[in-house]
Amino acid sequence: MPEGHTVHRIARQLTQDLVGRRLAVSSPQGRFAAGAARIDGQVLVAADAVGKQLFCTFESGDVLRVHLGLYGAWDFYGSLTPLVPGGFAAGSMGAPRLRRIVRMGEDERESPAEEGGLVATFPPEPVGQVRVRLASDSTVADLRGPSACEVLDPAGTAAAIERLGPDPASTDDLAAAGDVMVDRLTSRNVAVGQLLMDQSVVAGIGNIYRAELLFRARLDPHTPGRRVPTDVARALWDDWTVQLADGIERGFILTRDDLSDAQRDDAVTDSSLRHWVYHRTGFPCLVSGTPVVVEEMAGRKLYWCPACQV
DNA sequence: GAATTATGCCCAT
């Protein structure tokens, strides 16, 4: 469910609280017992996001690769300082979308603590089906519901990353990475709306960013990649780099740039203010007034404005 | 309480 910005925030949280520590790795649910045993007791040396995938590198060179899929989420305990005395902070990032927004953004919730994001005991009892628990003596990170969770050797890790297109938040050469995306986007006859969701073309874009980037570019999602002018493809990349960086900092996706300061504040708790077209079926387009439409494209809902996007 | 929904992706056909 999370798009790239969420996974980058998770990597950041893990880096802040668990990298450099020797971890107890377990699988409370049991489904990942063998994998957990492989990395249990090792020092975590890095946590990196590439697109929607998370790579946690341990001192042996083994890497925990995690993909949250549609349902996965990480719960964090004890790490979200500053804390109110008498408890340990708790927060979560990932799916499902959360009702109570506290201090970290849309897809991060106060949970599963009852009061003020605190749990009474540490380490806390696992909540729900916890596939993996990463624990230092002061921080616990619990992974629930991932679609992928496996331990890879360095070669396997390199192969997994090789399958992904460029991610502007995990490259040190934005221009070269942009060249790769532009080349892959403009060399196929597949609809650009599908290509933006293809993680081998560009990594990290999901259904919300797909719809919003296309609207911002005023581009018809059905345009074949080969018909997208190079400068338009480059503009999509440039906008993606900006939107992703904003999402990572903000903690949620806010693509509208027409909001007042007050509305921008409201958007923290009101997701209906955040998007131009995503999830706005039947409502008037904020630019043209034409009703926003939704259709199925390759099995996913695609939201767009038929008047603006030509 | 059951059905629906979701920011994803894999595989078989």
Add this chain to the structure above:
DNA sequence: TGGGCCTAATTCC
């Protein structure tokens, strides 16, 4: 193109 999988909150009766 369709089904399957993973989980939990929301929506519908």
